[in-house]
Amino acid sequence: MARDAPTIDAYGDGGFRLAGARHDGSVLILADTARPWPVTSMADLTLAALQDVLAVGPAEVEFVLLGTGARNALPSREIREGLRAAGLGLEFMDTAAAAKLYNLLTSEGRKLAAALIAV
Secondary structure, three states, X not given: OOOOOOOEEEEEOOXXXXXXXXXXXXXXXXXXXXXXXXXXXXXXXXXHHHHHHHHHHHHOOOEEEEEOOOOOOOOOHHHHHHHHHOOOEEEEEXXXXXXXXXHHHHHOOOOEEEEEOOO
């Protein structure tokens, strides 16, 4: 299946380089489109911050790939249970690992949302 998902070429210094273009701050990639995401740390992460993902639901997204920042961290129970109730899976890891896994999974045609906290 052909995809037009942006590749993550680099990360760090407070942002990302996606398909050659610099994006400052955290980023949410949904439906192969990258958009600014106001979450700067796991403390900022709420279900409301994932509202765009919840709105498309499992018909468009298999799971959320969450980049938790510089270190891996367990998302809150609210996040875990809210995504599960919406029929969405959750994979979480530090942002560096998430960026690498995102590129691999999108190259395989997987339908995912990537919510990546900038480092």
